[in-house]
Amino acid sequence: MRTDKKQELKQLRRWRIRKKVVGTAERPRLAVRFSGKHIHVQVIDDSVGRTLAAASTLSKAFNDANLKANVDGAKKIGKALAEAARSKGIEKVVFDRAGARYHGKVKALADAAREGGLQF
Helix, strand or coil: CCCCCCHHHHHHHHHHHHHHHHCCCCCCEEEEECCCCCCCCCCCCCCCCEEEEEEEEEHHHCCCCCCCCCCCHHHHHHHHHHHHHHCCCCCCCCCCCCCCCCCCCHHHHHHHHHHCCCCC
């Protein structure tokens, strides 16, 4: 089936990226996950396996905003994550796009995080 092949190829891209992108205490990994309806973003220190900051369209802060997994939602989530990360003293991150192409929602989220003060 075509969808199975597309999922396999995306998983291979995800693994290929994760081999190279590793979060440390100095530069944690900014991991992005898009589902059909929601956006999930985390700042992860892989050396200890801990999430340092996170933002999602499912979080209570965005419950009333009715955000969706589109470019506008990605911009708001990116800014919220940048605020959360900067409040914890995180300024530099490495970007893990999880096999997604760098355009549209992914680019909007990354640009909003940069505007919020994170350095990639």
